[in-house]
Amino acid sequence: MITFEKMGLRPELIKAIEELGFEKAMPVQEETIPELLAYNRNLIALAQTGTGKTAAFGLPVLQQLNTDNKHTEALILSPTRELCIQIANDLQNYAKYLPAISIVPVYGGASIENQKKELQKGAKIIVATPGRLLDLIRRKYIDIRHITTLVLDEADEMLDMGFKDDLDDILSNTPESKRTLLFSATMPKEVEAIANNYMADPKEITIGSKNSGTENVSHFYYLVNAPNRYLALKRIVDFYPRIYAIIFCKTKAETQEVATSLIKDGYNADALHGDLSQAQRDHVMHRFRCKNLQLLVATDVAARGLDVNNLSHVINYNLPAESEQYNHRSGRTGRADKRGMAISIVTPREALKIKKIQESIKQEITLGKIPTGREICEKQLFHMVDEMEHVNVNYTEIESFLPVIHKKLAWMDKEELIRRFVSVEFNRFLDYYRNIKDIDVVTKEESRKKNREEKERPTRKASPSMTRLYFGLGYSDRVVPQRLIALINETTKNRDVRIGKIDIFEDETHIDVDSDHAMEVVNAFQGATYKGFDLVVKISKHQPKDNFSKNPSSTKTHKNAKDKPFYDRFDRKKRRN
Ligand code: AMP
Numbered sequence: 289m290i291t292f293e294k295m296g297l298r299p300e301l302i303k304a305i306e307e308l309g310f311e312k313a314m315p316v317q318e319e320t321i322p323e324l325l326a327y328n329r330n331l332i333a334l335a336q337t338g339t340g341k342t343a344a345f346g347l348p349v350l351q352q353l354n355t356d357n358k359h360t361e362a363l364i365l366s367p368t369r370e371l372c373i374q375i376a377n378d379l380q381n382y383a384k385y386l387p388a389i390s391i392v393p394v395y396g397g398a399s400i401e402n403q404k405k406e407l408q409k410g411a412k413i414i415v416a417t418p419g420r421l422l423d424l425i426r427r428k429y430i431d432i433r434h435i436t437t438l439v440l441d442e443a444d445e446m447l448d449m450g451f452k453d454d455l456d457d458i459l460s461n462t463p464e465s466k467r468t469l470l471f472s473a474t475m476p477k478e479v480e481a482i483a484n485n486y487m488a489d490p491k492e493i494t495i496g497s498k499n500s501g502t503e504n505v506s507h508f509y510y511l512v513n514a515p516n517r518y519l520a521l522k523r524i525v526d527f528y529p530r531i532y533a534i535i536f537c538k539t540k541a542e543t544q545e546v547a548t549s550l551i552k553d554g555y556n557a558d559a560l561h562g563d564l565s566q567a568q569r570d571h572v573m574h575r576f577r578c579k580n581l582q583l584l585v586a587t588d589v590a591a592r593g594l595d596v597n598n599l600s601h602v603i604n605y606n607l608p609a610e611s612e613q614y615n616h617r618s619g620r621t622g623r624a625d626k627r628g629m630a631i632s633i634v635t636p637r638e639a640l641k642i643k644k645i646q647e648s649i650k651q652e653i654t655l656g657k658i659p660t661g662r663e664i665c666e667k668q669l670f671h672m673v674d675e676m677e678h679v680n681v682n683y684t685e686i687e688s689f690l691p692v693i694h695k696k697l698a699w700m701d702k703e704e705l706i707r708r709f710v711s712v713e714f715n716r717f718l719d720y721y722r723n724i725k726d727i728d729v730v731t732k733e734e735s736r737k738k739n740r741e742e743k744e745r746p747t748r749k750a751s752p753s754m755t756r757l758y759f760g761l762g763y764s765d766r767v768v769p770q771r772l773i774a775l776i777n778e779t780t781k782n783r784d785v786r787i788g789k790i791d792i793f794e795d796e797t798h799i800d801v802d803s804d805h806a807m808e809v810v811n812a813f814q815g816a817t818y819k820g821f822d823l824v825v826k827i828s829k830h831q832p833k834d835n836f837s838k839n840p841s842s843t844k845t846h847k848n849a850k851d852k853p854f855y856d857r858f859d860r861k862k863r864r865n
Contacts, residue, residue: 320348334475337595342378345364346382350379360431365416367446368417370592390406390412392411419454439469443470459486468486505622505627508655509634517633533599534617535584535605555582576596599620602620602621602631603632606633615649722780758826762794792843
């Protein structure tokens with residue numbers, strides 16, 4: 289690894305970047321900085337956003353400025369206003385210990401008068417969006433005839449946004465002698481054409497593989513029918529309690545609709561699209577950047593200006609039209625050595641499209657199963673417990689309240705306290721996920737496999753695995769099997785629960801239910817009462833021996849004293865008192 293010193297950077301620049309926390313060079317910097325300092329050559333760098341490009345071109349540009357004249361020497365073109373401001377800020381930070389250098393950002397959507405005033409003071413480096421730059425050139429506030437370096441940052445984005453004619457116009461106004469540094473995440477034909485037309489003998493470097501999603505990103509898709517898109521989104525979001533993501537939509541209307549629904553459903557989300565005013569967009573982006581907002585629902589165009597490094601996920605609520613766009617979207621996660629996940633919600637009609645994207649990005653996009661209600665609840669539960677373990681406790685301030693709290697909760701044992709504490713937050717998830725249905729579309733392959741398995745299976749249906757539940761009520765409460773079955777159906781609101789053997793004793797009952805639904809039944813009965821007393825329902829300590837009900841429908845009432853079970857009874861007594 290070459291250090292910044294060995295690359296030949298000035299001590300003033302090194303001091304400034306050290307203060308910014310740059311300890312070692314990132315790959316794109318290792319490849320470009322020594323080359324740019326040593327040779328006056330054109331350069332094409334294929335690198336995703338977030339790989340350290342700004343310093344890769346910015347540091348050599350700052351080092352090589354000729355301050356003997358007043359000409360604008362470097363022009364940096366970027367697709368969006370936000371990127372423009374960010375580049376100008378970054379350069380200003382790198383230049384902190386150099387003699388004053390005027391770096392002026394000019395971009396659309398802001399007062400041209402202020403920009404004119406700045407330019408009149410002289411601009412050594414201009415960072416610009418193409419449209420506003422041309423406007424200011426025509427008004428003669430900018431003269432780019434003497435520039436020595438032209439940087440085209442995110443060239444693919446600029447062309448994608450329709451700046452091709454503007455770029456041709458700008459490039460033809462620049463001197464032959466300048467060098468051009470082109471940075472792009474992908475290399476579509478249009479970018480190649482620019483390189484061929486305007487850049488003689490460029491040095492080409494590639495950081496990561498050409499036209500591929502970043503290596504730190506895993507790609508998944510879920511197959512659902514179109515009306516279930518939103519349900520799928522919610523389950524995905526719920527499955528990742530720490531999610532920090534952009535959710536990409538197709539249109540402004542869809543963006544607003546999804547964001548509004550998420551907000552209504554209690555998520556920390558907001559929308560970013562072109563129908564918002566610039567001030568509204570700035571506000572949303574600011575909240576997202578400083579993580580006050582967890583989910584940003586956005587269109588591709590609106591999200592362009594947003595540069596956020598530590599996204600955990602990128603979600604394609606709708607697939608983009610082009611593979612390039614997929615690449616751009618997913619390149620927003622998995623940055624700065626962190627792992628990220630790109631998740632696409634795909635309908636059967638779009639299945640071919642996802643295959644094409646997969647071929648184009650040369651990375652596998654794995655078909656996933658939407659998390660089940662149980663999996664989601666488990667994840668949320670452990671997240672909550674984890675948060676509780678790591679919460680900052682203000683011992684001094686809380687101390688004075690503790691005696692009253694202790695007194696109020698004295699009747700509860702530790703188990704009960706934990707159960708209740710967890711339920712405060714958790715009931716919302718349990719309520720929502722108790723009866724959810726599968727929304728994954730069964731693919732042809734899966735259905736073929738299932739048919740094959742069905743055929744291979746013995747004709748007699750195997751009994752499902754059963755779990756024995758303890759119910760704290762018995763024949764002394766005048767319960768009969770039919771009443772118990774009805775009680776389970778009413779309480780779980782789920783008729784799919786399979787009920788097996790029922791053993792009724794004096795004041796407790798053992799009911800075998802299929803294991804897939806056992807926890808659901810227990811959870812549904814949390815806090816339930818029967819004829820005025822708290823009804824305890826829990827997994828019995830004594831499970832069926834082979835865990836398979838031999839006779840799913842047998843019921844028995846044990847009136848004989850010797851049949852009385854001696855276990856599981858403590859709870860009922862305690863609850864009744
Ligand atoms: P960029 O691709 O220029 O937007 O850079 C992405 C992020 O990496 C920015 O937050 C930079 O400040 C940061 N960065 C750039 N170079 C380095 C480096 N050598 N060491 C640590 N961080 C860096």
